[in-house]
Amino acid sequence: MTDDVLHLVRRATWGPTPGLLEEVAAKGPAAWLEEQLRPASVGDPVCDAFLGLFPRLKLSIAQSRARFRHGDWGTMQQLSYATIGRYTWSRRQLFEVVCDFWSNHLNVTNPVTALFADRHDYDANVVRRHAFGSFADMLVASSRHPSMLTYLDGRFSQVGSINQNYGREVLELHTVGVSGGYDEHAVDDVARVMTGWTFKGDGTAVFDPRRHDAGAFSVLGWSTGVHNTAAGPQVQESLLRHLAALPATARQIATKLCLRFVSDTPPDALVTRLAGTYLQNGTQIVPVLHALFASPEFAASAGAKTRRPLEGYVAAVRALGAMPGTEGAGGADVLFTQARSLGHAPLSWAPPNGYPDVAAAWVSAGSTLRRWNANHDLVVRRKPADLRWPASEPLLTSPPRTWGEFVGTLVQRLLYRPTTPREASALLQFCEKQAASPVVQGDPWLTTRFPALAAMALNAPAHMER
Amino acid sequence: MSLAHAPLDRACDEGRRWSAAAVLNRRTMLKALGGAVTLVATEAVHTQVALAAPGYTGDTLVVLSLRGGFDGLSAVVPGGDRAYYDLRPTIAVPRSRLLQLDGTFGFHPSLAPLLPLWKKGNLAVVHGVGSPDPTRSHFAAMAEMERAAPGTSLRTGWLDRTLGGRGVAQDDAFAAVQIGSPTAPQSLAGPAPELATSSLSGFQLTGPRDDADRRRWSTCLSTLHTQGPTTIVAPGRTALTAADRLATLPGAAATSLYPAGDLGESLADVARLVKAGVGVQVATVDCGDWDMHENLGAAGDGWMSDKLTELAKALAAFATDLGPALSKVTTVTMSEFGRRAVENGSGGLDHGHGNAMFVLGGGVNGGKVYGAWPGLEDDQLVEGALAGSTDYRAVIGEVLTQRCGAGSLQDVFPGLATGSPLGLVRRG
Numbered sequence: 001m002t003d004d005v006l007h008l009v010r011r012a013t014w015g016p017t018p019g020l021l022e023e024v025a026a027k028g029p030a031a032w033l034e035e036q037l038r039p040a041s042v043g044d045p046v047c048d049a050f051l052g053l054f055p056r057l058k059l060s061i062a063q064s065r066a067r068f069r070h071g072d073w074g075t076m077q078q079l080s081y082a083t084i085g086r087y088t089w090s091r092r093q094l095f096e097v098v099c100d101f102w103s104n105h106l107n108v109t110n111p112v113t114a115l116f117a118d119r120h121d122y123d124a125n126v127v128r129r130h131a132f133g134s135f136a137d138m139l140v141a142s143s144r145h146p147s148m149l150t151y152l153d154g155r156f157s158q159v160g161s162i163n164q165n166y167g168r169e170v171l172e173l174h175t176v177g178v179s180g181g182y183d184e185h186a187v188d189d190v191a192r193v194m195t196g197w198t199f200k201g202d203g204t205a206v207f208d209p210r211r212h213d214a215g216a217f218s219v220l221g222w223s224t225g226v227h228n229t230a231a232g233p234q235v236q237e238s239l240l241r242h243l244a245a246l247p248a249t250a251r252q253i254a255t256k257l258c259l260r261f262v263s264d265t266p267p268d269a270l271v272t273r274l275a276g277t278y279l280q281n282g283t284q285i286v287p288v289l290h291a292l293f294a295s296p297e298f299a300a301s302a303g304a305k306t307r308r309p310l311e312g313y314v315a316a317v318r319a320l321g322a323m324p325g326t327e328g329a330g331g332a333d334v335l336f337t338q339a340r341s342l343g344h345a346p347l348s349w350a351p352p353n354g355y356p357d358v359a360a361a362w363v364s365a366g367s368t369l370r371r372w373n374a375n376h377d378l379v380v381r382r383k384p385a386d387l388r389w390p391a392s393e394p395l396l397t398s399p400p401r402t403w404g405e406f407v408g409t410l411v412q413r414l415l416y417r418p419t420t421p422r423e424a425s426a427l428l429q430f431c432e433k434q435a436a437s438p439v440v441q442g443d444p445w446l447t448t449r450f451p452a453l454a455a456m457a458l459n460a461p462a463h464m465e466r
Numbered sequence: 467m468s469l470a471h472a473p474l475d476r477a478c479d480e481g482r483r484w485s486a487a488a489v490l491n492r493r494t495m496l497k498a499l500g501g502a503v504t505l506v507a508t509e510a511v512h513t514q515v516a517l518a519a520p521g522y523t524g525d526t527l528v529v530l531s532l533r534g535g536f537d538g539l540s541a542v543v544p545g546g547d548r549a550y551y552d553l554r555p556t557i558a559v560p561r562s563r564l565l566q567l568d569g570t571f572g573f574h575p576s577l578a579p580l581l582p583l584w585k586k587g588n589l590a591v592v593h594g595v596g597s598p599d600p601t602r603s604h605f606a607a608m609a610e611m612e613r614a615a616p617g618t619s620l621r622t623g624w625l626d627r628t629l630g631g632r633g634v635a636q637d638d639a640f641a642a643v644q645i646g647s648p649t650a651p652q653s654l655a656g657p658a659p660e661l662a663t664s665s666l667s668g669f670q671l672t673g674p675r676d677d678a679d680r681r682r683w684s685t686c687l688s689t690l691h692t693q694g695p696t697t698i699v700a701p702g703r704t705a706l707t708a709a710d711r712l713a714t715l716p717g718a719a720a721t722s723l724y725p726a727g728d729l730g731e732s733l734a735d736v737a738r739l740v741k742a743g744v745g746v747q748v749a750t751v752d753c754g755d756w757d758m759h760e761n762l763g764a765a766g767d768g769w770m771s772d773k774l775t776e777l778a779k780a781l782a783a784f785a786t787d788l789g790p791a792l793s794k795v796t797t798v799t800m801s802e803f804g805r806r807a808v809e810n811g812s813g814g815l816d817h818g819h820g821n822a823m824f825v826l827g828g829g830v831n832g833g834k835v836y837g838a839w840p841g842l843e844d845d846q847l848v849e850g851a852l853a854g855s856t857d858y859r860a861v862i863g864e865v866l867t868q869r870c871g872a873g874s875l876q877d878v879f880p881g882l883a884t885g886s887p888l889g890l891v892r893r894g
Contacts, residue, residue, distance in 0.1 A: 112605065178619055306695050343649045343662075350652070351609060353621060359697035365639055365705040366648060366662045368698075369669060372687070372705075376673040426689035430682060452673055456686055461694025461702065 013093035015315025065203035076111030104354025122147035136244035158211035167191025176248035250275035309342035334384030404435030534757035536801035538822030546570035549842035596854010602817035607802035626656030639708035760812035793828030818851030
């Protein structure tokens with residue numbers, strides 16, 4: 001395995017596994033990436049079987065509404081569990097990383113009671129459907145989905161009684177950004193253009209022309225004349241497609257993709273190039289990702305990102321090789337609870353700006369301590385107990401001769417790179433061994449105390465490098 | 467954002483679940499997008515910090531969040547406003563049961579444990595407190611109240627900005643603590659560090675088998691965290707320092723002092739930290755389950771009575787536990803909104819607006835209900851709810867300037883108009 005394989009896998013997945021690193025090395029990073037960008041071509045039997053535990057996610061909005069009492073959290077819970085399970089076990093790893101990215105960019109918090117019948121549909125038909133498609137399509141789909149219409153109040157905004165919530169956030173967060181050159185007047189105009197959506201009794205969204213403000217408006221180079229109210233949806237779509245294709249939006253999305261995949265301080269030249277790629281390709285995402293991963297800035301950015309709590313936790317589960325159970329939520333419920341205790345449960349960020357993706361935003365002593373405890377729980381298989389663990393898995397097959405080699409092998413196995421002298425000395429001191437002392441069968445540090453040693457390797461700051 | 471208009475939302479689960487901080491998260495992105503304004507504001511704060519004298523000497527500010535929509539009208543009852551009894555035919559507290567405070571107000575009988583503090587002058591009430599944001603969504607109202615920067619793009623919380631203004635160091639483990647849940651409230655969102663934990667006893671490594679093993683773990687983690695990205699190793703070292711320090715703290719007060727339950731346990735932990743002198747500047751504690759849309763109960767028993775009993779006993783125990791340290795602690799209660807003045811068809815109360823805040827501490831000019839009473843007549847209500855005549859930020863602002871050494875409040879509460887002080891607390 002070469003350094004570029006490890007770098008790519010750390011960034012493009014939820015964490016390496018020994019098998020995945022071998023696969024990428026064998027196929028070559030470029031070929032593997034190609035495959036990842038066509039997720040339908042990647043077989044995913046383990047994850048498919050796991051998702052069978054969550055039948056509610058297949059229901060339409062109307063079916064969910066008819067079947068469950070108002071405020072039933074069950075479907076949203078299944079979404080939470082399915083999401084962390086997909087991150088952990090899907091072989092379409094890059095797709096799952098990008099879904100997480102868009103879920104935060106077009107954030108709609110889950111779970112929240114009012115979304116009980118539709119949030120899973122937002123996930124399927126807005127985020128997952130368009131994650132590798134065009135941003136303009138995703139933006140339009142989000143704007144008229146019941147979840148977004150509830151979350152940002154679009155359903156309550158109508159001609160003569162405007163709610164600016166969505167109008168503001170679509171500019172500030174979804175498209176051009178706070179420095180995108182719009183004013184309060186533009187916020188109001190966008191809010192007015194977007195009026196007209198309401199809900200049917202079955203919980204689906206419907207456009208009601210009587211609620212639409214069919215006036216003349218202009219926003220950031222786009223304009224409409226006074227129009228027929230029935231044309232509202234087309235007018236809205238044209239506005240959103242215009243916003244999606246503005247240079248400021250291109251820069252904002254390019255910057256955020258760089259924050260995700262390259263660095264907390266995105267290189268300006270790369271942002272400019274990626275914004276250009278985005279615009280030249282009609283807001284298509286995949287060409288931008290291609291350009292990003294092929295860039296010298298990406299290649300030079302190894303070590304420049306750190307994992308957030310959820311990523312550190314999921315990466316630990318992946319490193320240890322735990323697979324989903326077959327009962328209940330397959331252990332994903334416990335994964336989710338642990339992620340929540342780390343302050344980073346998937347889809348759970350409350351404000352509309354999504355989880356931050358810069359390391360400085362995640363500095364937390366409490367979360368750090370819980371991460372260490374969660375690592376220990378994983379290694380001793382205490383939580384989640386109902387995962388399937390590799391049979392009698394010795395993390396290290398054929399123990400090395402000396403403790404120095406032993407610790408080195410352990411670090412290589414869990415952190416995927418040779419140990420540093422400091423890590424080695426810390427771990428040797430931890431198990432009261434000298435580097436040269438021989439490994440003797442029956443030593444408690446090979447058996448009962450081994451989990452503490454393995455947890456300690458996962459607690460090394462290097463595990464948090466993305 | 468808002469999930470409001472929550473009449474649709476009868477179950478209102480958020481109101482209860484917030485207390486577990488299930489969907490609350492603490493950190494916001496500062497460098498990232500849409501944060502230009504935030505960044506500028508933050509940098510301004512930090513410039514100020516560099517010049518500020520180190521060593522905070524003000525009060526410990528305890529913010530007790532009554533999540534779910536606390537009904538101030540049931541707690542501090544305007545029995546002297548005759549409309550009150552018309553509006554609440556089945557759930558009003560009978561005049562004969564009120565613990566009379568003045569000509570207008572009386573405590574709910576379940577607040578009896580607070581009367582001694584009231585009489586001693588350590589406890590005050592501000593009634594008719596409102597938020598500039600009229601939303602009645604739990605979700606949106608809490609977010610706005612804790613951001614406390616209406617009309618700006620700031621995404622930090624007011625407590626974070628308060629700490630930022632004091633130049634709290636990143637490795638100061640105990641300057642800001644959230645006790646009772648593992649994630650801090652949005653009021654602490656932003657760059658200042660905080661320690662959030664379900665309980666002090668829970669803030670420890672679970673791997674070690676005994677004290678000797680704990681030292682072994684601590685040494686190893688400490689060595690490992692001498693190398694690596696600052697954003698990973700710095701909180702690691704802070705966690706170790708905090709865990710070590712917590713392991714040596716004097717024990718908690720007798721558990722019999724506090725009522726059973728999370729609130730008592732959390733306040734006992736706060737008192738323990740304060741008395742140990744570890745440098746707590748702000749502490750946040752949540753007390754949920756106030757979202758009483760149905761069966762609120764009678765004065766003597768039921769949901770409201772039980773909750774008020776727990777609240778009063780816990781606050782009284784906290785004051786007793788602190789003892790002389792109460793002179794340097796100010797506690798304020800907050801809630802995202804009050805409830806409608808008129809009871810609903812289920813013997814409960816829907817989401818409203820104006821509310822009551824309790825202020826407890828050694829520096830409080832207590833024994834008085836502050837604030838201009840908005841009144842409960844039809845034309846005085848806002849959409850069926852008590853109006854807000856005092857901005858909650860003004861109440862906190864007065865505590866910050868008089869007790870917590872704050873100068874200008876512009877960074878903490880941008881855009882807050884300076885009004886005449888209520889006289890709620892003495893300068894200290």
